[in-house]
Amino acid sequence: MRAEVMKFIVPFLIAGFLVTTCAGKLLNEEVTIEGEIIGPVLRLKCMVKMRNDGRGNFRGFQFAVPPSFKQTDLRVVEKDAPLVSLVVEENSPESMYTEFKIKLSDSIAPSKTKEFIIYLDILNAVTPVRDEVRHMEKPFYLMRALWSFFSPYETDLLKVIYRLNSEPVNIYEGAPKSARVDKRHIFLGPYSKIPPYSEKLFSARFLEKGPLLKMSLFEKKISISHWGAATVVEEVTIRNVGAKVTEFSRLEHFAADQTGGMVNTAKSLPVYLPKDAYNVYYEDLIGNITSSRLREPTASGRYFEPFFRFPLLGGWKNYYWFGYTMPLSGALKIHNGVYVVKVNAQPTVSDPLQVDKAFFRVTLPEGAYDVKLVETEPSVRALEAETSYPTLSYLGKKQFSAERSDFVADPASPAAIYIFYRFSSIHLLLPIAVLALILFAILVLVLVIRHSDLKIDRNSDKEDDDLALYKEIQKLVEVEKSFGKLADAFNNNVINYGNKDETVKYKQDQNRLIGTMKDSLKDLEYVYSEIVKLDAGEKGNAASVSALRKAIIDRYAKLGNVAVQLIEGKLTLKEAETDARKINDEIDICSERIVVAQSSLTSHL
Structure with a gap:
């Protein structure tokens, strides 16, 4: 029963509230607009005296900006309290213009008036007449402005004053009624009985010396x-x-x-x-x-x-x-x-x-x-x-x-x-604690490094080199034994010549080649002995010794390859002698590197 009664009472209560707060008619009794130029901006100060011609109280009013202007945030104050801004909310109506709703701290009672000041900046209201000018030429500019009051309410009386920065000033287009130019000022009005949402535009042309x-x-x-x-x-x-x-x-x-x-x-x-x-x-x-x-x-x-x-x-x-x-x-x-x-x-x-x-x-x-x-x-x-x-x-x-x-x-x-x-002030100490922890970790790391042997162990590489060197030496032992076989083969070939001079020359070439290869083998053995001495010396020579080991193994292998190919008849005497001399030159380079390594060792000692 109670719920059914409330269904009938609530609509009447709401209707009564709306009549009390909204029934009535607001009127702009008197409006004075003052405008000035600030760079490309037109700054407006609208002094509005509003009157409630209805029966209900008004707890707010509306204000609108024409669609042809781009405005900034709106600021509204009561004339009696200029330091206290009223609450402004932007509505989003279906129309093209921008509308604002201003809430009042004290409502406007019937037949009462209240005065407000509306501050508004119109962006890009000033543009140059000509896009380009010569240097030091004073440019002319156009100011687009209103000579009406764009408001949802009717306006009884309107006065407009625009102050520009310099003169001369001319009304360019729009031809507003009751317009008067006095040096840098444009006086418009007074106008009466202006209908709601009245948008009447005009342009003023003026000379500007300063920058925009x-x-x-x-x-x-x-x-x-x-x-x-x-x-x-x-x-x-x-x-x-x-x-x-x-x-x-x-x-x-x-x-x-x-x-x-x-x-x-x-x-x-x-x-x-x-x-x-x-x-x-x-x-x-x-x-x-x-x-x-x-x-x-x-x-x-x-x-x-x-x-x-x-x-x-x-x-x-x-x-x-x-x-x-x-x-x-x-x-x-x-x-x-x-x-x-x-x-x-x-x-x-x-x-x-x-x-x-x-x-x-x-x-x-x-x-x-x-x-x-x-x-x-x-x-x-x-x-x-x-x-x-x-x-x-x-x-x-x-x-x-x-x-x-x-x-x-x-x-x-x-x-x-x-x-x-x-x-919390504890967060001021945490960075200090983090820094102390990092320094402590660095200290521990330094101590660990100083008491640890982090050098790379090359024993395994050295053992591999020794094994490869042993195999090549074994090959050369067989090669040295085959030098006799090589001489016998040469002798058999010489007999087939049948020419004493040719036989003597062939025998000389044979002996010279065998002598060259034996000299290379002796040089290799000497170089190897010097490498062994270096390896037993300063540990800092480990890299040099390893490189020399690999180089000497390579030379052993080359010399053995020449001897084998000569026995098999794949190389002539001349070709074999040429290859043997190249190997000998490479052995000399190894010897020079040993001397350098020995000099480095002596300087360290």
């Missing part, structure tokens, strides 16, 4: 160490998106630099570092930054200005990075055992600057746990955490990253990223 700077890529890296400091590195890719300069002249450039007549040129990008920053440095890849200016801390921070050796002309870009160190007290706060790292979600700049893409990376100390990353801006998106393993790492350091796209970096902006984590 935009940071196309930025990356900030922060490393936290509980030993007492935090290091920061900021990588900057800056681009002058003004009209591209052609026909560059060094003479005109330096003349204008001396007289202060630089046009469409940036000579530096000053920043304000934290007050307690020290160990400041800068670097770049091509050496375009060779000097800088660093001042003492002030209320705004520590002024740092790196100078471009070659200035940034229209259409040019530059890449560099700078870094500094901060005391841990300036980068880290602790509350109830929880450490808090606050990271400004924008580059360190002294003046507002449009940024296309930015990355923020924070490396926490080893052993950090219960980590939580909190973003304060809708455009900031957290990335997946990574782990790195530096020297002496035992757990790995966690790096938490976030990215932010299409925004305006402003020193007055409160945009920040907060990282909360817990940390």
Whole structure:
């Protein structure tokens, strides 16, 4: 029974709540828009006085941006509380425009009014009239803007004021009604009874002397160490998106630099570092930054200005990075055992600057746990955490990253990223313990090496060499015995000549060959005896002795092969004598190597 009653009561309760909170009509009673140019950005300040013409209370309102503009994050405050930002949520309607929902801390009662200030930056609202200009030529630019108020509610009264950087200023297209140009200002309105979602555009043409700077890529890296400091590195890719300069002249450039007549040129990008920053440095890849200016801390921070050796002309870009160190007290706060790292979600700049893409990376100390990353801006998106393993790492350091796209970096902006984590001081001692353990292991290893014989045992190789040498010597013994057979064979061949002179010559050749081979055999025996002496001497000659053993075995084998082939008739006397002399020359080389080895042994002694 109770459940059935609730089925009927709940719908009525919900309907009553909706009528109380939503029934009614919001109206923009008065709107004043002030706009100014900051590089390629159109910065808007919309002062809106809203009135509730309905019967119910309004706990929020909506605001929209036309589809022809690309905006940054929206910031809304009440006029009476300018330091407290209201909660802004971006809706995703099916229409092409971007819509935001603003939640109020105090609702707007019927027939009551409340004043708000809406801060909004329109990106890439300023573009050059001509893509290219000559060097030192002042370029003209176009500003695209609204002369209406794009709101879901009707607007009773609207006034618009745009302030440009230089003159002359001309209305280029759109021809808004009630428009007036006064030097560098454009006054539009007042306009009345503007319908909802009214989008009326116009363009203004103006002359600009300064550069249009935009940071196309930025990356900030922060490393936290509980030993007492935090290091920061900021990588900057800056681009002058003004009209591209052609026909560059060094003479005109330096003349204008001396007289202060630089046009469409940036000579530096000053920043304000934290007050307690020290160990400041800068670097770049091509050496375009060779000097800088660093001042003492002030209320705004520590002024740092790196100078471009070659200035940034229209259409040019530059890449560099700078870094500094901060005391841990300036980068880290602790509350109830929880450490808090606050990271400004924008580059360190002294003046507002449009940024296309930015990355923020924070490396926490080893052993950090219960980590939580909190973003304060809708455009900031957290990335997946990574782990790195530096020297002496035992757990790995966690790096938490976030990215932010299409925004305006402003020193007055409160945009920040907060990282909360817990940390135990025991992890400060673990690296010391790991280092001590490594040193102890090295000491033990050194002691083991000093008391161990790690030399390679060559006995097995030596035994193999001796066996091979013995076999070759046995072969040569048989060869030496066959020298007599060789002489008999020669004598039989000589008898067949029948010519005394030929017989004598053949006999001389035979004796000379046999004598050469016997001399080689004696030289081999001598060399072998010297090798045996070396082997019995200093152990440092082991490598030389092994090489000589292998060489002498090879020569024994060659000499034996010549004798066998001669007996078998495969070689003539002349060919055999030639081969024997080559072997003899090789034996002489072995003898020289023995002398060198003996000299080395004598010097060691």
